[in-house]
Amino acid sequence: MYKLLCPDRSVLRLQDIDLQEIKKMGIEGIIFDLDNTILPWDSSEISLEVSVWMEQVLANGFKAGLVSNNRRQRVSKIAGRFDIPYVFRAYKPSKNGFRKVSAAMGLSPEVVAVVGDQLFTDVLGGNRLGMFTIWVKPLSSREFIGTKVTRQLEKMMVRILRAQKLLK
Numbered sequence: 001m002y003k004l005l006c007p008d009r010s011v012l013r014l015q016d017i018d019l020q021e022i023k024k025m026g027i028e029g030i031i032f033d034l035d036n037t038i039l040p041w042d043s044s045e046i047s048l049e050v051s052v053w054m055e056q057v058l059a060n061g062f063k064a065g066l067v068s069n070n071r072r073q074r075v076s077k078i079a080g081r082f083d084i085p086y087v088f089r090a091y092k093p094s095k096n097g098f099r100k101v102s103a104a105m106g107l108s109p110e111v112v113a114v115v116g117d118q119l120f121t122d123v124l125g126g127n128r129l130g131m132f133t134i135w136v137k138p139l140s141s142r143e144f145i146g147t148k149v150t151r152q153l154e155k156m157m158v159r160i161l162r163a164q165k166l167l168k
């Protein structure tokens with residue numbers, strides 16, 4: 001059961017994701033979480049660094065999409081900027097949003113990676129579909145009050161995963 005909460009990779013920043021490595025592994029598309037993965041939770045402005053990196057992802061031939069639990073306006077604005085498919089109010093870790101965006105990218109789940117800052121939504125949801133999961137440190141320490149609660153559980157889970165040598 002713990003394995004479903006264990007990411008395949010763990011990175012400090014989006015820019016640390018090894019695009020060549022995952023391409024060699026057969027990954028063809030990347031589904032991103034929005035809040036605290038691409039956008040700081042308390043901002044609606046994407047940073048230049050992240051914006052440039054997202055363009056690199058697309059230029060490298062990857063399909064991309066967004067799956068977010070947040071509202072339509074916030075999600076569609078960023079999706080529109082990169083012209084990528086999205087699902088808002090996805091209720092992650094539900095599989096539905098991940099399935100819909102994979103289908104919109106024309107890809108099956110086995111060749112899709114999920115990138116997000118939360119084990120209990122992004123990593124769990126992606127792992128449930130057998131996707132390659134990449135856990136990234138949150139962009140901002142500010143977040144939704146409900147998230148602060150799950151962060152405590154997340155810390156506990158990280159200790160368990162490390163103790164079992166599932167997570168470095």
Ligand SMILES: [Mg+2]
Binds near residue numbers: 037118
């Ligand atoms: Mg997030």
